[in-house]
Amino acid sequence: MTLRRCVFRVCLAGTWLVSLQACSSAGRTENPSSSVVPSAQAVPRLDSERCAPSGAVPSREGFFHEVLFAAATARTPRFDDYTANSYHVRKLDVIRGLPAQANACGVRLRAALVLGPVGILWTYHVVALVQDGPNIRVNALVMPHARITGKGTGVVATQEALGLLQQIEKAPRVRSGLPTPISDDAEGDFSYQLLLARYDTEQPGYFHGEFSESSDDPGLRSLKDAVEALLGTAKIKTYR
Numbered sequence: 001m002t003l004r005r006c007v008f009r010v011c012l013a014g015t016w017l018v019s020l021q022a023c024s025s026a027g028r029t030e031n032p033s034s035s036v037v038p039s040a041q042a043v044p045r046l047d048s049e050r051c052a053p054s055g056a057v058p059s060r061e062g063f064f065h066e067v068l069f070a071a072a073t074a075r076t077p078r079f080d081d082y083t084a085n086s087y088h089v090r091k092l093d094v095i096r097g098l099p100a101q102a103n104a105c106g107v108r109l110r111a112a113l114v115l116g117p118v119g120i121l122w123t124y125h126v127v128a129l130v131q132d133g134p135n136i137r138v139n140a141l142v143m144p145h146a147r148i149t150g151k152g153t154g155v156v157a158t159q160e161a162l163g164l165l166q167q168i169e170k171a172p173r174v175r176s177g178l179p180t181p182i183s184d185d186a187e188g189d190f191s192y193q194l195l196l197a198r199y200d201t202e203q204p205g206y207f208h209g210e211f212s213e214s215s216d217d218p219g220l221r222s223l224k225d226a227v228e229a230l231l232g233t234a235k236i237k238t239y240r
Contacts, residue, residue: 051105063087064101067094067128068109070139070153072239081146088146089116089124092184095197095206098128110136110200111165115211115227118193121145127230129161136161140234152234164230168196171223174209194223 053062056074066076079086091114102109108131116124121144128139135155142150156164168174179192193211197204211227212220 051101058083058086060087060093060097061101063089064094064098065105066141066148066151067098067112067126067139068102068105068107068130070137070151070236070238072151076148076151076239079143079146079148086146089114089126089143090184090186090189091116091192091195092178092182092189094126095195095204098197099199099204102128102130107131110161110198112197112199113168113227113230114195116143116193117190118211119144125227125231127234129165134158138230138233140231141239149240150237151239152237154233154235156233161233164226164233165196165198167226167229168194168223169207171209171226172218173211173220173223174207176205176207178206179208194227 051065052073053059053065053075056078058075058079062075063079066073066079081088094114095112098112099109109128110131111129113127113129114124115126116122118124123142123144125140125142130137130139132155136158137153137155138161139153140151141148169176174194174196179188179195182188183191192208194207194209196207198206209223210220211223
């Protein structure tokens with residue numbers, strides 16, 4: 001498959017935000033690691049039907065399903081700020097609830113990243129890293145103002161994926177553990193912008209920190225670069 005390099009960003013009122021964008025066209029051919037099966041990028045092998053919530057009504061469980069699986073569903077466009085029971089992202093709720101849905105689906109969830117709110121539309125980016133054969137599939141979605149506006153996926157070698165996570169963990173503005181005091185209400189959620197959960201150890205590991213897409217602070221710039229590198233692996237767009 002031929003892909004060209006792209007800037008995974010969208011400009012909202014002068015503020016640069018990371019976005020999901022597939023760029024399939026004539027151009028340079030990507031050379032993935034030999035441990036990655038290129039055909040796996042086109043059609044996810046993970047079985048989403050065995051645990052799909054019934055109906056197309058948006059819900060908490062339905063949102064977690066959207067995060068774990070790359071394909072769009074009849075439910076995807078129905079999430080918004082006005083529909084009853086539609087999901088509003090809270091970082092702590094996502095990292096607590098996502099593993100249970102993954103277990104129900106028989107998916108090995110390696111890590112989850114929740115970034116937001118950022119920008120004038122309180123945008124959230126939610127990323128799930130799941131085992132896909134010998135590799136890791138990165139599924140990502142973007143959700144401004146409680147509406148899913150983009151989904152993407154990609155397969156990377158396991159060591160590459162783990163290396164990208166370590167770049168985030170080691171960024172200067174990221175701290176180990178959960179934020180204190182622990183609060184998953186709106187005020188608590190807005191007090192920091194990034195939460196990373198690692199589920200591939202005996203006990204889950206957590207990292208949190210502040211994030212800015214426009215700061216001149218070197219520490220925040222390095223974190224932004226690390227986050228964009230991870231989001232950039234989900235280059236096959238499945239919904240927009």
